[in-house]
Amino acid sequence: MHRTPVAQTLPDFPWDSLADAKSLAQSHPDGIVDLSVGTPVDPVAPVIQSALSSVASVPGYPTTHGTIEFREAAAKSMERRYGIAGIDPAAVLPAIGTKEMIAWLPRLLAVQAGDTVVIPELAYPTYEVGALLAGASVLRADSTVAIGPQRVSMIFLNSPSNPTGRVLGVDHLRKVVDWARERGIIVVSDECYLGLGWDTQPVSVLDPAVCGGNLDGLLAVHSLSKTSNLASYRAGFVVGDPELVGDLLAVRKHAGMMVPLPIQAAATAAMANDEHEAEQKERYRRRRTILLEAVRSAGFTVDYSEAGLYLWATRDEPCRDTVQWLAERGILAAPGEFYGPTGNKHVRIALTASDERINTAAHRISA
Numbered sequence: 001m002h003r004t005p006v007a008q009t010l011p012d013f014p015w016d017s018l019a020d021a022k023s024l025a026q027s028h029p030d031g032i033v034d035l036s037v038g039t040p041v042d043p044v045a046p047v048i049q050s051a052l053s054s055v056a057s058v059p060g061y062p063t064t065h066g067t068i069e070f071r072e073a074a075a076k077s078m079e080r081r082y083g084i085a086g087i088d089p090a091a092v093l094p095a096i097g098t099k100e101m102i103a104w105l106p107r108l109l110a111v112q113a114g115d116t117v118v119i120p121e122l123a124y125p126t127y128e129v130g131a132l133l134a135g136a137s138v139l140r141a142d143s144t145v146a147i148g149p150q151r152v153s154m155i156f157l158n159s160p161s162n163p164t165g166r167v168l169g170v171d172h173l174r175k176v177v178d179w180a181r182e183r184g185i186i187v188v189s190d191e192c193y194l195g196l197g198w199d200t201q202p203v204s205v206l207d208p209a210v211c212g213g214n215l216d217g218l219l220a221v222h223s224l225s226k227t228s229n230l231a232s233y234r235a236g237f238v239v240g241d242p243e244l245v246g247d248l249l250a251v252r253k254h255a256g257m258m259v260p261l262p263i264q265a266a267a268t269a270a271m272a273n274d275e276h277e278a279e280q281k282e283r284y285r286r287r288r289t290i291l292l293e294a295v296r297s298a299g300f301t302v303d304y305s306e307a308g309l310y311l312w313a314t315r316d317e318p319c320r321d322t323v324q325w326l327a328e329r330g331i332l333a334a335p336g337e338f339y340g341p342t343g344n345k346h347v348r349i350a351l352t353a354s355d356e357r358i359n360t361a362a363h364r365i366s367a
Helices: 014-026 046-054 068-082 098-108 125-133 170-183 242-255 261-272 275-297 319-327 355-366
Strands: 092-095 116-119 137-140 152-158 186-190 218-223 236-240 301-303 310-314 347-350
Touching (some): 014 319, 068 236, 068 261, 092 098, 092 242, 098 125, 098 186, 116 125, 125 152, 236 242, 275 301, 275 310, 319 347
Parallel strands (some): 152 186, 186 218
Antiparallel strands (some): 092 236, 301 310, 310 347
């Protein structure tokens, strides 16, 4: 029987190509400073840990739709943190980490072979993977004008952007939403970094100024990995058009895509508590200030980077040369080509390291 493994239809996993640079960085006498991934390093808040253990003895299956407490906490957090009122908790669906949700959204929402999924020109690789898993074609475009005549089924937006930290304004978001609605296209907005604005305040695609209070055709994906340090918990949610959320729920029930109950309890506590989130944001703000000054003092240009957890930096040379330059100083960064062809002269430098490691990286870069 002839069989083509699914993995052969997908791009190579980008970070595997960093092995040599990582080995070089690890050889530094004072150790590596790994700024190549956005992995949280700070402790999980006690209130979240307590919530996790509070249901550790519950033996039954969780529901795919999640507890009402989870969904209400998500809806209230969207209003409290981002000014989006009136979300029906029924239109919230837990995710087993938002990477999983993004990867399967095209397939679960009936995107098919012959369809086109639009992703940003510089994009988190999982948008492309999700389209390919559904058998669809991928088009990189940052404007509706660049899309052309293709039969588009879904558009992924990402503001603030990973990798660039670019923030899309209200007018831009509204234009995309209006254009998509005229054509019956689903808009999925990855808003995992929405709470991490620095030079400007990011806006959700569900904001009334963008969508007019009408959620039809819109989904927003939110993660607790960055703002609450819950990457290891795999906790997030999707919210928006009740019909689309209902479609996702119906399929995910069949597939057993359930967030474990202790994780739901922990996420509920995280969404109900803003104090720990504000403290974490302040940590990243301090680290960003230190690293940004060092990178600029070393002659880098930093583009966008007005929000999120990364500096999008360039020395106006091939990105792999910059990765090598940093690795020689014991620092590992991600080459911009991971995120699309137009990133070939940039590197993505993460803020997700301890204060000590950020200070160490800043000293090495400045020296």
